[in-house]
Amino acid sequence: MGTDLHDAASRGWLDELRTNLTSEFEAQSTRLTQLTADTGDPAQEHTRAALIAATRQSLEQISGALGRIDAGTYGRCAKCAKQIPGERLQILPHARFCVPCQEKHGSAG
Template sequence: MTHTLDERTRTLRDLLERQFEEFTAQLTDLTTDARQPGQGGHDPDTLRRLIEVAQQGVADAAQALQRMSEGTYGVCERCGRDIPTARLEIRPVARFCVPCQQRR
């Protein structure tokens, strides 16, 4: 079954919105844990790293959604070529095509 561009874009937008919500919820939970005496059972270094990962996830998803609204989503920031849909389905926050990502 082939999908139209609009269907793929809608599917990717839904995925990005879900990721944004999930990372936001994680960040909220981890921030609450950080304020607890036992830090939610996490050692301080692990908790700090988990918070950093959640913050990056929120930022990446928000930036991808912003690129969608600007019409630049799916375009490699380095070479300007389209990022293949298969890559975006695997990594919807991708900013670079595979060759450019490997060069970084």
Template sequence: MSVDHRPTLDQSWLADLRASLADDFATQTARLRELTELNADTGDPGEAHNQAALLLATRQNIEQITGALNRISDGTYGACQRCGQSIPAERLEILPHARFCVPCQEKQNR
């Protein structure tokens, strides 16, 4: 018999979070579109580096938001993807796209 470690999260909190993440997704998608359209070569290597960094950061934000939205939809939001334990609500409030509990995140970063 397996034990379900998924947290019991308040449904209204999850609905608000989903709406907030959807807004963030729209904002980041618009930003990515703008950055991609402005991808003109100015001849300045520093500017090209900054542009590339902004594109990468925006794509990572979109990926994190999409992942969180998918986990909300499939019912796995709030469960550590490494150990399966509940991620504390405080961590999720600060970092809504968190995939790991703190101990597992520390192991992941090593």
């Protein structure tokens, strides 16, 4: 992927990413519904609570990425506004920060 998210190839990549993220959002939503409805073994409650928290975080990250795509800000660092390298976005599609800002910020994505 090129560095300009506004060229034709990148727009195609963004459309595909939007489709993939939307599918993943739907899958994670279904998972969350199943996890919150499960009244299984009380001994597994801690594990289930951790899975619920991780699923909610995933939904938040996906939703944020979709919102940035729709707003036209996807691929720009939320801190310094520089272009996030395409390689980083391919590995971590919900990335909000470039690597230097991420290291300063200290949290995931």
